Amino acid sequence: MNVEPQQIVAEAWLAGWEPPPDLNVWQWADQHRILSGKAAAESGPWRTERVPYSREPAEKLSPNDPAQRIVLMWASQTSKTENGLNWIGYIIHHAPGPALFVMPTLGDLKKNVLQRINPMIEATAALRERVAKPAAKDAANNMFVKEFDGGMLMLSGANSASALASLPIRYGYGDEIDRWPLDVDGEGDPLDLLEQRLQTFQSRKKLLITSTPTIKGISAIEREFKRGDQRYYFVPCPHCDHRQVLRWRDEDGTRRIIWRRDEAGKHMPKTAAFLCESCGVLIEERFKTQMLAAGLWQATAPGDGMTFSYHLNALYSPFMSWAEMVSQFLKAKDIPEKLKTWTNTKLAETWEEIGLALNANVLAKRLEDHTRGTAPAAAAVLIGTADVQGDRVEAKIVAFGAGEESWLVDYEIFWGDPSSDATVWARLDDWRRRDFPVHGTERTMRLAIFGVDSGDQADAVYDYVQPRQSERVFALKGREYLSRPGLSMESTAKRSHIRLFLIATMAAKDRIISRLQIMEPGPGYMHLPKWVPEQYLDQMTSEKKVTKKNPRNGVVKMEYHRTGRNEAFDLEVYALGMLFALQQIINPSMFRDLGRLQAALATGQMPGGTVRQRGVRSSGVIL
Numbered sequence: 001m002n003v004e005p006q007q008i009v010a011e012a013w014l015a016g017w018e019p020p021p022d023l024n025v026w027q028w029a030d031q032h033r034i035l036s037g038k039a040a041a042e043s044g045p046w047r048t049e050r051v052p053y054s055r056e057p058a059e060k061l062s063p064n065d066p067a068q069r070i071v072l073m074w075a076s077q078t079s080k081t082e083n084g085l086n087w088i089g090y091i092i093h094h095a096p097g098p099a100l101f102v103m104p105t106l107g108d109l110k111k112n113v114l115q116r117i118n119p120m121i122e123a124t125a126a127l128r129e130r131v132a133k134p135a136a137k138d139a140a141n142n143m144f145v146k147e148f149d150g151g152m153l154m155l156s157g158a159n160s161a162s163a164l165a166s167l168p169i170r171y172g173y174g175d176e177i178d179r180w181p182l183d184v185d186g187e188g189d190p191l192d193l194l195e196q197r198l199q200t201f202q203s204r205k206k207l208l209i210t211s212t213p214t215i216k217g218i219s220a221i222e223r224e225f226k227r228g229d230q231r232y233y234f235v236p237c238p239h240c241d242h243r244q245v246l247r248w249r250d251e252d253g254t255r256r257i258i259w260r261r262d263e264a265g266k267h268m269p270k271t272a273a274f275l276c277e278s279c280g281v282l283i284e285e286r287f288k289t290q291m292l293a294a295g296l297w298q299a300t301a302p303g304d305g306m307t308f309s310y311h312l313n314a315l316y317s318p319f320m321s322w323a324e325m326v327s328q329f330l331k332a333k334d335i336p337e338k339l340k341t342w343t344n345t346k347l348a349e350t351w352e353e354i355g356l357a358l359n360a361n362v363l364a365k366r367l368e369d370h371t372r373g374t375a376p377a378a379a380a381v382l383i384g385t386a387d388v389q390g391d392r393v394e395a396k397i398v399a400f401g402a403g404e405e406s407w408l409v410d411y412e413i414f415w416g417d418p419s420s421d422a423t424v425w426a427r428l429d430d431w432r433r434r435d436f437p438v439h440g441t442e443r444t445m446r447l448a449i450f451g452v453d454s455g456d457q458a459d460a461v462y463d464y465v466q467p468r469q470s471e472r473v474f475a476l477k478g479r480e481y482l483s484r485p486g487l488s489m490e491s492t493a494k495r496s497h498i499r500l501f502l503i504a505t506m507a508a509k510d511r512i513i514s515r516l517q518i519m520e521p522g523p524g525y526m527h528l529p530k531w532v533p534e535q536y537l538d539q540m541t542s543e544k545k546v547t548k549k550n551p552r553n554g555v556v557k558m559e560y561h562r563t564g565r566n567e568a569f570d571l572e573v574y575a576l577g578m579l580f581a582l583q584q585i586i587n588p589s590m591f592r593d594l595g596r597l598q599a600a601l602a603t604g605q606m607p608g609g610t611v612r613q614r615g616v617r618s619s620g621v622i623l
């Protein structure tokens, strides 16, 4: 490191003038912090004894401890953020200096300022006195900057490079770092930018990083946890005194949280207990408080010598019972996207994508009888999508019902050069404008929306969609990520009067791959008919997720690589995107609740009596 000797001397000199702190962070919180606001799990004075596992990390955050990097990979409902706020309160009151608090986005931050930070300052007398009241005209400024004697607290979103690259800071706090963008405005990893700002303060700097984890191999908090000494909270068995980590299961998959079933085989979450690894006695939850109080953090790896990293799952949470953990697990276990969230937020563990286990042979076993070109009675909406290639247009129609359970309704290839052969488009029109009989009823349905990929043949596609947008025929394009995390959708204008929908393909692919692994009909299940062409199932399983490191800046990210043709899969991605467009942009009140919409269709009672899903051409007004 490039530290000038004078700088070290100057820092030591300055440090010598700091009054020795009479309290550490948790002692401060016990004396001064009042919990209030909507976001607090419990209100009233903060009590560290309620969450004894907070004690050691809080000591590491105190100025008389030399630790510089503190990493919390903690489950939700463990008071992770409240610990960070205690530290902020302590900085303002006892160890002032420039501090930066970074959350994933400005929106998250705004919510936190209003629901947690401002209420903390208001409710805690020692802070209320110190934080400068802004002049009325500075009210906007007050949102993201808190000035106090000897320092200031700046608040920023991780998606803002300019805020992350300005003044030097002594304290950095990054919250929910797994939801930060991988790269901010081309400037690199926002966590790197945050650390660079701490450089000036060398020996007195402190960095706190917290998050629940996400995907194995890409999770930033897991990377930081492994960089550290990997501490776990060991608690004594009330029966044999053996110290162990409270955990859902062992590494070999054997479950340690056990519950009974009744005579009918029904799960009884209230009987949840932990199986001691030493004496084999079931430990009931009523021992939790005494076990937490007697717990100790123990490092399980050497680490890099400067990072103290802590793992905590929700079994330790005083705000969530083991019975609740089990109930939530039972609700999530058969739906991969829910199980993933449960694993990330409750176990504080990364999720391993198991897309590799998925292959065409597995899907072939569950093909169903279905008349091509008909909709199932459970359908709420029919969505069509097309992929335009140099010599053909491939198109598919998917029905979605309650819980986004879906059915493949039709799949067709229209041969011909779309840029010169007008019959290709005419055949496509006839195909998508049909009335689709609803199985077992007198009803018919029409497509609610039709999306055409403009990625390859933009001009031909724009020519096609422009006069048909009033039929809800739109151009669309896939982008790996959009500016918002998760499945999202943006609409922009192209040429004159052409609306282009952008779809975040990464999130849509994740969702489809996890849904293909659902084996029982119900929410998210994808029904596949027996009439699908042979290559269809190969195409649906052609994408594999891999991790890739950018050699230039070392950023690791996940990518999809296809192992063969994948039009059928792409069309499914677009269908999910167009459903999202209906629900988020075009007509949320009609399409957001598919269960309600399906019931209305089945009984012929559309909400308000004016919205008609079929015959959109007759009204001409759809947006």
Ligand SMILES: [Zn+2]
Binding pocket: 237, 238, 239, 240, 241, 242, 276, 277, 278, 279, 280, 281
């Ligand atoms: Zn025991």
